[in-house]
Amino acid sequence: MESSTIRRGVRRAIAACQNTPKRRTLHQSARCLATPAQGEGVKAAAPIRFRSDRNQFSKGRPRAQLIEEGDGGSFRRGRDGRDGENRILKNIRIVPASPSYFTATPKMTDDMLHLSQLLRRYQTLPVLPPGEAPRVAWKTRQQYKIEVLEPVRAKDYNMILTLLKRLNYIHPSLIPAEVTQTLEKYKRLVQPHLNKPKPIEIDQYGRAKAVGKRKTSTAAVFLVEGDGQCLINNKSLTNYFGRLHDRESALWGLKATERLDKYNVWALVRGGGLTGQADAIALGVGKALLAHEPDLKPALRKAGVLTRDPRRVERKKPGKLKARKMPAWVKR
Amino acid sequence: MASLACPRCLRRSLQDLETTATAIRPQRAAFSTSPSLSANPPKKKAVVAKPSTRQGSALRLTKNTRATNTRPPAVGERKELRKKVVLSNTNALEVLGLNDLSKENLSSDALHALEAKVMGFGDTSVDRLRALKAFKPTQGWNLFRRPASLVRKETTHLLGDIEWVEAGQGSRTVRKVLYGERGSGKSVLQLQALAMASLKGWFVIHIPEAMDLTIAHTSYQPVTTPGGPTRYAQAHFACKLLRNIRDANNHLLSNLRISGEHDIPGQLKPGASLLGLVDVGVKEPARAWPVWQILWEELTLPSAQSKGGPRPPIMFTMDGIDHIMRLSAYLNAEAQPIHAHDLLLPRHFIELLSGRETLPNGGMVLGAVSESNRAASHTLDHALARNEAIQNELTPPAWDPWVKYDKNVQDAMEGVGVQRLQGLSKEEARGIMEYYARSGLIRKAVTSGLISEAWTLAGGGIIGEIEKGTVKARV
Numbered sequence: 125m126e127s128s129t130i131r132r133g134v135r136r137a138i139a140a141c142q143n144t145p146k147r148r149t150l151h152q153s154a155r156c157l158a159t160p161a162q163g164e165g166v167k168a169a170a171p172i173r174f175r176s177d178r179n180q181f182s183k184g185r186p187r188a189q190l191i192e193e194g195d196g197g198s199f200r201r202g203r204d205g206r207d208g209e210n211r212i213l214k215n216i217r218i219v220p221a222s223p224s225y226f227t228a229t230p231k232m233t234d235d236m237l238h239l240s241q242l243l244r245r246y247q248t249l250p251v252l253p254p255g256e257a258p259r260v261a262w263k264t265r266q267q268y269k270i271e272v273l274e275p276v277r278a279k280d281y282n283m284i285l286t287l288l289k290r291l292n293y294i295h296p297s298l299i300p301a302e303v304t305q306t307l308e309k310y311k312r313l314v315q316p317h318l319n320k321p322k323p324i325e326i327d328q329y330g331r332a333k334a335v336g337k338r339k340t341s342t343a344a345v346f347l348v349e350g351d352g353q354c355l356i357n358n359k360s361l362t363n364y365f366g367r368l369h370d371r372e373s374a375l376w377g378l379k380a381t382e383r384l385d386k387y388n389v390w391a392l393v394r395g396g397g398l399t400g401q402a403d404a405i406a407l408g409v410g411k412a413l414l415a416h417e418p419d420l421k422p423a424l425r426k427a428g429v430l431t432r433d434p435r436r437v438e439r440k441k442p443g444k445l446k447a448r449k450m451p452a453w454v455k456r
Numbered sequence: 457m458a459s460l461a462c463p464r465c466l467r468r469s470l471q472d473l474e475t476t477a478t479a480i481r482p483q484r485a486a487f488s489t490s491p492s493l494s495a496n497p498p499k500k501k502a503v504v505a506k507p508s509t510r511q512g513s514a515l516r517l518t519k520n521t522r523a524t525n526t527r528p529p530a531v532g533e534r535k536e537l538r539k540k541v542v543l544s545n546t547n548a549l550e551v552l553g554l555n556d557l558s559k560e561n562l563s564s565d566a567l568h569a570l571e572a573k574v575m576g577f578g579d580t581s582v583d584r585l586r587a588l589k590a591f592k593p594t595q596g597w598n599l600f601r602r603p604a605s606l607v608r609k610e611t612t613h614l615l616g617d618i619e620w621v622e623a624g625q626g627s628r629t630v631r632k633v634l635y636g637e638r639g640s641g642k643s644v645l646q647l648q649a650l651a652m653a654s655l656k657g658w659f660v661i662h663i664p665e666a667m668d669l670t671i672a673h674t675s676y677q678p679v680t681t682p683g684g685p686t687r688y689a690q691a692h693f694a695c696k697l698l699r700n701i702r703d704a705n706n707h708l709l710s711n712l713r714i715s716g717e718h719d720i721p722g723q724l725k726p727g728a729s730l731l732g733l734v735d736v737g738v739k740e741p742a743r744a745w746p747v748w749q750i751l752w753e754e755l756t757l758p759s760a761q762s763k764g765g766p767r768p769p770i771m772f773t774m775d776g777i778d779h780i781m782r783l784s785a786y787l788n789a790e791a792q793p794i795h796a797h798d799l800l801l802p803r804h805f806i807e808l809l810s811g812r813e814t815l816p817n818g819g820m821v822l823g824a825v826s827e828s829n830r831a832a833s834h835t836l837d838h839a840l841a842r843n844e845a846i847q848n849e850l851t852p853p854a855w856d857p858w859v860k861y862d863k864n865v866q867d868a869m870e871g872v873g874v875q876r877l878q879g880l881s882k883e884e885a886r887g888i889m890e891y892y893a894r895s896g897l898i899r900k901a902v903t904s905g906l907i908s909e910a911w912t913l914a915g916g917g918i919i920g921e922i923e924k925g926t927v928k929a930r931v
Contacts, residue, residue: 351882352912362915363637368925371913385908 174215181217231272232280239287242303249300251293258296259317262288262310284310324415332415336407338433341396345408347416350388356405357392370402377410380427381420387413407432541591542598543582549896550601557581557648562655564619567612572887576604581651587703588662590647594828596923600895605644606888606919610877614649617820618656621769626759626818631809633777633869635840636877638827639920645877646773646824653771653820659705659755661697663805666776667829669693670784670796678789679745679800688786689800694744697801698737698751709734713764715757718750727764730754745800752804758816770819774805776826781836781865797864810868835862839869844876879917882907888919889926897927 174180220226224233263271265281288310291303326332329348336343354375356364365371374391378384389409393401410429414421424430438447445451556578561567577585582603585591597603617630634642646662654660668674674693678686702709709731714724724732730751737747759766774780780802783793796802807813808821815821825836838853838861845852855861880888886907892898900906914921 352908353916354912360637360915360918361913362639362918362921368913368929371915375912379909382905384912385905 168221169219172217174212180215229272229274229276229280232268232274232276232284235272236280236284236287239284239291239306242306243287243290246291246294246300246303249298250295252295257289257293260292260307261312261315261317263312267312268310324411326415332412334408334411334415336404336409336411336432338403338407339396339400339436341393341400341404343391343393343401343404343408345405345412346390347409347412348388348390349386349416352385352388354389355391356389365398365402367398370398373399374402374405375409376406377413377424377427377429380429381413381423383413383417387416403433539593541586541593543586543591543603545598545600548599548601549894551604551891551894554602554604557651557655559655562615562652564612564616567607567615570607571609571612572607572881572883574604574606574887574891576602577651581654584654584660584704585647585651588650588660588700589664590650590662592643592664595644596928599897599927604891605648606880606884606891608641608645608880608884610641610645610875611648613875614645615652618649618652618658621818621820622656624818626769626816628818629811629815630820630822630873631811632821632873632875633809633823633825633840633843634875634877635825636827637879637915637918639918639924640827640877640879641919642824642826642877643775644919646775646822649820649822650771650773653769654704657708657768658819659708659768659770661701661770661772662704663697663774663801666774666779666802667826667831669799669802670779670782670786672785672787675741676786676799685798686788687798687800687803688794689745691741691744694748694801695738695741698734698744698748702731702734702738706731708768711765712754712767714754715762715764716753718753720750730764748801756814756816767817769817770815771822772805772808772819773822773824775824776829776831777805777809777823778825778831778833778836780806781833781868782831782862795862795864797868806864806868809872811871833862833865834859835865836869839866839872840874843869843872843874847874879911879915880919880922881917882911885911885917885922888922892923892927 222230222234224230224237227233262285265276265278268281268284269276288307291307294303324332324334331346331348333344333346336345354361356374361371361374365374372379375384375389378387378389389405391405391408393405395401396404406429410424410427414424414430421430440447551574554574554576555561555570556576558578561570561575585603591597591603617632621628621630634645636642650660650662663669669690674690676688676690679689680686710729712730713727714720714730714733717726720733720736724736733747733751733754737744737751754762754764755767755770757767780796780799782796784796784799786794786799788794797806804813805821805823808815809823825840838855842852842855855866886902886904889898889902889907889910893900893902910922910926911917913925
């Protein structure tokens with residue numbers, strides 16, 4: 125008898141293992157959010173008609189019964205107007221407006237259901253190619269939590285974000301107003317991506333001016349078409365940078381794109397040490413060269429002269445000799 | 457007592473004698489000359505330290521012990537190694553078709569056609585330049601098969617100057633100071649000038665480092681002039697300089713005869729060659745300075761008056777003149793620093809450069825500022841800027857009334873021509889880089905891209921930096 129039970133169990137386990145794809149699909153469908161059918165919103169239940177019978181909703185004989193003490197009580201006579209109301213209240217079953225009322229996070233659940241409903245409705249609309257959706261700073265989980273006053277788990281909020289991002293991919297020319305309004309609700313008040321830097325323009329003398337920074341150095345670089353001359357703080361390159369490495373890194377953008385003999389560089393650089401200054405100039409040269417030749421962007425990006433290196437000297441901390449260094453361990 | 461003399465070498469035995477003598481001799485008063493007869497004072501009880509159980513503070517491993525079987529370098533050995541000039545590299549490729557600077561191509565037109573090309577130095581030229589100590593160890597001569605240099609625009613200009621002096625039949629002198637960025641080729645241009653002048657049959661004199669004259673590393677002695685200020689002669693340096701001159705101008709000196717009447721120390725006949733005269737100075741440092749004066753007197757005799765053959769024009773060059781444009785490190789009797797212009801040898805150069813002393817047979821006085829070991833001389837800096845502005849017919853910068861200038865330097869630099877050396881042109885850069893490639897020092901193809909890259913990174917074609925960036929840099 126035992127052996128047959130074991131055999132059956134093993135057989136089931138094997139079957140389950142063999143049908144993994146099937147199982148997975150089943151599982152996935154189970155994890156889908158239950159949304160109302162298309163076209164119908166989230167609705168309250170139909171109104172209930174009450175009768176005088178107290179046991180209106182019970183089936184069969186009531187298990188307990190309220191026995192009333194006579195009809196003409198002084199208590200009821202005094203408040204005639206509320207009499208009917210109270211009677212109703214005794215019979216009433218209050219149905220919450222939201223079906224997710226009894227979940228721990230009703231507002232969030234409602235939002236999620238609403239978003240998935242929107243997505244289901246507009247799923248067929250054309251979308252932008254991957255990576256080209258407008259950049260949006262969505263509210264953080266903390267902000268959202270404060271707004272809805274519910275304990276929102278990171279996992280749940282990520283599901284909301286996934287829906288938002290998918291909706292954001294709908295082609296801007298066809299996006300319904302409803303979706304736009306909904307998305308607005310989830311956007312941060314300040315959108316940093318809308319702050320576009322002013323494009324560098326080439327002035328009447330053919331100069332492009334750009335500012336580069338590195339560590340504590342700041343360089344203002346003027347790039348003009350020429351034959352490869354370079355002045356830094358009114359000194360020649362060799363006078364200013366003794367090391368060949370610094371010279372090369374200062375003009376790396378031009379060297380990497382083989383433009384050394386096509387532009388003249390005139391730079392003013394302040395602060396920091398020589399290496400920082402050289403890298404600051406490199407960043408400035410890269411940006412200014414981009415103004416002259418925008419097509420060089422991938423090459424310059426690859427050369428690493430378009431991104432500001434944000435690293436700074438780490439501050440010293442109390443109890444430490446430097447930022448991280450601990451004092452020597454001394455046996456008492 | 458055993459003899460301290462070493463049977464093999466006297467030197468070591470003397471050293472031993474000195475060291476042991478001081479160690480053995482008992483202490484006594486330095487004023488007394490009589491030998492100490494008293495018995496040696498009783499020895500103090502020496503406090504003997506208890507031998508410690510510890511072996512030493514440092515951990516002794518076999519790795520820590522230094523190999524002591526090598527002898528320490530002798531005095532001056534390391535300096536000699538540092539200053540050694542190597543002019544040839546047998547590993548470098550022989551450049552085919554490398555022509556020498558010679559009398560045939562030594563005219564402005566011929567040299568102009570050779571601009572931006574590299575020209576070698578012939579064997580005699582190399583010997584003379586070497587004798588003058590015109591090659592320097594930092595100039596990268598040791599990278600190539602044989603010495604050669606780039607003919608640049610300034611070289612042609614300099615040859616033009618030489619030709620102009622020659623055309624004047626002895627009445628013309630060029631006085632010039634070369635300056636410019638570090639590594640821009642000032643010293644090599646001077647070397648080219650010396651080579652060209654030597655080929656033209658000029659008398660060449662070169663002081664390779666003016667610094668040696670002023671940093672108080674060579675002897676000096678006061679020379680009082682009647683009624684005048686005290687000057688200082690540097691006998692040993694003059695002696696060395698005379699030797700260099702003798703080796704470089706041997707062919708001229710042996711042909712020229714003493715023509716005037718001089719109070720020559722030694723047994724020289726009145727009609728002896730100048731070579732004999734110089735030899736007197738070379739042999740005895742004490743006579744070097746008088747010999748220098750007589751030699752100069754002889755060389756600057758107008759050719760028409762001299763009985764000992766026509767006197768050649770003189771090329772007198774000095775490198776690092778910023779060092780003689782300030783106070784020297786020598787002290788006078790009052791322990792005050794002596795101005796470099798009060799030292800007789802630098803003073804002589806300054807007199808010639810400023811034009812206070814003339815060269816009756818013509819010639820050229822060429823100074824070069826050194827940038828790699830620059831002596832602070834703000835008066836010289838200002839004078840150079842002024843003279844250049846005057847030369848280019850611009851408004852010269854005024855002397856600042858609030859700055860204390862060196863009067864000597866101001867006077868010396870008055871009216872002296874200046875030439876500022878800048879970077880090479882792209883054509884010249886191509887010429888020198890192709891030479892590098894043909895010597896096997898650049899493996900890459902010399903394309904215009906590579907040339908312009910090297911040109912820009914060398915601060916606009918500073919030749920020393922081009923060499924550093926392309927040939928000397930290890931990737």
